[in-house]
Amino acid sequence: AKITYIEFNGTEHVIDVGSGENVMTAAIKNMVPGIDADCGGACSCGTCHVFVDEPWLDKVGPPGEFEEPMLDLNPDRAANSRLSCQIEVTEALDGLIVRIPEFQF
Ligand code: FES
Numbered sequence: 001a002k003i004t005y006i007e008f009n010g011t012e013h014v015i016d017v018g019s020g021e022n023v024m025t026a027a028i029k030n031m032v033p034g035i036d037a038d039c040g041g042a043c044s045c046g047t048c049h050v051f052v053d054e055p056w057l058d059k060v061g062p063p064g065e066f067e068e069p070m071l072d073l074n075p076d077r078a079a080n081s082r083l084s085c086q087i088e089v090t091e092a093l094d095g096l097i098v099r100i101p102e103f104q105f
Helices: 023-027 054-060 065-074
Strands: 003-004 012-017 049-053 081-083 096-097
Touching: 003 023, 012 023, 049 054, 065 081
Parallel strands: 003 096
Antiparallel strands: 003 012, 049 081, 049 096
């Protein structure tokens, strides 16, 4: 699936991501700035925060049971906030756009 990551400054990174990866691992492999993923994808650091582009919200789905409280620790979270390590990539997400928030830089 092709995923577009947009940095806070507008720089776009379009990456072909295989199914079974998640939005965070693909960003790390491709050195997309602004996604640190300090915990390595364990849903416990919150440094892989992204804003899901509105038209994709339904397909990506809501935050999980452990993800929601992590997001809530961040006063700058938004309604479309997700932790990118918790978004599993499937072909259904081909074309997905995520934006990397200013506070991640
Ligand atoms: Fe730590 Fe996603 S990588 S919460």
